[in-house]
Amino acid sequence: MARKVTTRRKLVMTAIAWVLGIMIFFPILWTFLTSFKTEADAIASPPQFLFFHWTLENYHEVQSRSDYFKHFSNSVIISFGSTLIGLIIAIPSAWAMAFAPTKKTKDVLMWMLSTKMMPPVGALIPIYLLFQSFGLLDSRIGLVMVLTLINLPIIVWMLYTYFKEIPGEILEAARMDGASLMKEIAYVLTPMAVPGIASTLLLNIILAWNEAFWTLNLTASKAAPLTTFIASYSSPEGLFYAKLSAASTMAIAPILILGWFSQKQLVRGLTFGAVK
């Protein structure tokens, strides 16, 4: 018996869902709208929703102050770079954990996750001193290294949960055919795990893109990503809501768009692995 859905029920659900969805999304929408206002309109009371003088001035202002594309490309390099390196390191170990588990596997996994619980501020000065002595301050390589290490536990853990869902029989069959270990990974396992890998990739790019502590503290200008771009718009002298909104929109738009376009992959990966 297929579930019957009355049109009325569907309409009610649609209404509720849209209202709630717009409420959740509203801060972003509001930021977006404000970015096209003049500073005076931005703090006008009553607030102006659509009928204000639309202007691109804030974007001009923001771009003339700091080169958006430099920060943007740094963000891209750092987040994609760290995620890709993280995947390369994590795939073999997640494979090993999923297909050759020992008594210690679970302990190792939990230990890995627990390394993420250390408050980063406590380690800032040691890391800063290390970076300085290796000449890594304000370098993209340095940031890629740090973000790789920070996100590695999450990557390993996510991949592990995906790999565990792959039926062992398939591997057994491959082994019967005489496939070597590497071939097993390359030709059998990886294709099956692609949705999982894709969603891990996406999730970690998002996490790396938004990481604001290390990126802010270990860079000055050459390697500075979008998180530092934003740092120059928080509470300057004078009215700043509109400029802040423009800078915010520019900083979050790329990742938001990426996230929206790839949400199917993200969801498919999650369904396949972690939470099924």
Next chain:
Amino acid sequence: MAPKDWNGASFTRTVPEWAAECLSGFGGLFFTRERALPSKNFRSGLAMATLHTRSAARLMMAPSVLLLLAWMIIPLAMTIYFSFLRYNLLMPGMEEYAGFSNYSYFLTDPAFFTAIANTLLIVVGVLLITVVGGILFALLLDQPMFGQGIVRILVIAPFFVMPTVSALVWKNMFMNPVNGLFAWIAKSFGFQPIDWFASVPLFSIIIIVAWQWLPFATLIMLTALQSLDEEQKEAAEMDGAGAFSKFFYIILPHMARAITVVVLIQTIFLLSVFAEILVTTNGGPGIQSTNLTYLVYAQALLQFDIGGASAGGIVAVILANIVAFFLVRLIGKNLEA
């Protein structure tokens, strides 16, 4: 291999029997760990057939384990070393051995216990909102409706926003008691606007952080919900189960693992909430929204007292591991399957 002290799970063997039973009994209410066992035995028996595979597995795990070990031990060792020094960044050349004085100053800091309580309140508060809200949103989004894809996009959007940005936006454009949108709404209904960051600072921070994490929870819950067998739901309906019993006996147990994932991942991030506090309240008024991370930050980057901050960092690491230990005890089993 992994040092035992740092992983939660290896503590399990030293926990008194009663505690273990109590906790696993509690876990058993929600989590179906019995089902997990046979498949696990089957899998491991199948895959670790040879010694060759085993050593290969070790080799494959080596890079990530060694890297993380180095990432953990090197800063940790330096931090421990600094924590025994009187070391202020602004007064170089005056470093001297300080014994445990940094620790005693940090532990007797009047803000210390408040900071621990606030840290836990933030974790628990955000988890409550996001888990409950996430389940509700997931149930809602699972209903047939028009434009489901668009609503889903709207709901997951906050997850992509940088914490600094979202804190700035909430603080200035929404919660500001004069120019904020909330103040305008309150005023247009004739109420006195709430002064968010002065009267309910911790709650305001919890709201902001929860807004950022709600999409993550929703997404995970939704995928779990959608993997629930349609037949199961229908069978329940045929049995005449009401909406509530259907939810509590079928849907919720099915979501147990999704909830576990949400709790685990979010706890890791929530323990060190920082940007939101720095941007909005600076830990105040007084110390009402100071958490451990912020307390350590104040030592390190306001006082530049590296000795004190290192001691604080070590204390925070120990506390985080205690939390990790309980977390693993409570929900770790559920991750098997």
Next chain:
Amino acid sequence: MTLKTILLGACSALAFAGLASAETLTIATVNNGDMIRMQKLTDDFTSKNPGIELEWVTLEENVLRQKVTTDIATKGGQFDIMTIGTYEVPIWAKQGWLLPLDNLGADYDVDDLLPAIRSGLTGEDGKLYAAPFYGESSMVMYRKDLMEKAGLTMPDAPTWEFIADAARKMTDKSNEVYGICLRGKAGWGENMAFLTATANAFGARWFDEKWTPQFDQPEWKNALEFYVKLLNEAGPPGASSNGFNENLALFQTGKCGMWIDATVAASFVTNPKESKVADKVGFALAPDTGLGKRGNWLWAWNLAIPAGTQKQEAAEKFVSWATSKAYLDLVASKEGWANVPPGTRTSLYENPEYQKAAPFAKMTLDSINAADPKNPAVKPVPYVGVQFVAIPEFQGLGTAVGQQFSAALAGQVTVDQALQSAQQLTTREMTKAGYIK
């Protein structure tokens, strides 16, 4: 032509290219209006100094301070020029972290710098360690129209009693007009800058000559009680999270009757492009209580060169350019005299064009001259600084105490509780740091 000559030629071409290829200066600066203007005028500098390129790192004040302090203390060498405050200069100069600015050029005219500002940037050896970009004191900015409506006239040198009375009379909460806006947001550079300076006028001080904290003394209680009461009765809602920027926005939108804050704000509140009340603003000296000290502070944002830089010569050229008289002329020609960075040079205040364009010029100059960092309080103190105490521990201390006072303003604790906590935590930190034996 032999191979050798070709190689030689190539080498010298490379060497030449090396010389000609730009030297890049990395400049860390704060995101205040005047600095952002400087950043936009970069072309003027680079066209006059071919071969030097500028890389700007513009950050919010607190983030900037953390970054430059971490960098200079660990000799990170990420910056060639740093923007630092009057608080940092003496501390850093003493550590040998800054290069003395001996070569700012023949036409720099060091003696033109305002004496009060200059003395704060001069080391014990008499050398200048940072060049002031703009300087400020604090003063009263008020709405002439509202003052008139309240039936009062603002004297040039008001007392706190008058201010409090006027604030209450000007307040009209139903129309969102609040008599007085003051800083309440916690931070050593936010509410504590204002409160420390104000406490001086009430006869209070941070420490006695033996570095014993003085928050348990009646003067502090008077000052803090006065401040909390006044803001609760005549201040805007949410005063405990208002800093300079928040108050500026309130004043510009016509919601404040009076605002006591940095003199640089004068050019923002009188700028018709930004301010709704531009033509209605009057100025007065910071108030006193008849004890002989006015609560007006002294601050300057300065450009300094860290000792570790490889590019001293280029950096000096830039510092000289940005703090010169010619720079003031440049800003004036592009943005008008009212927008030049104020508070650094005597010649600016003698310039009739500036006096005409900036109605706040005289009051600014008087306020700066009235500040006395060496003797800030009524009673003797062991420290230098009006709105801060020039010791490395002050950032942490000031912020922690500021948190307590902010909580008192928000009504979370009583004034007595706040003072008691302040006394305790200050005693603790000063003992830890070794001041109190």
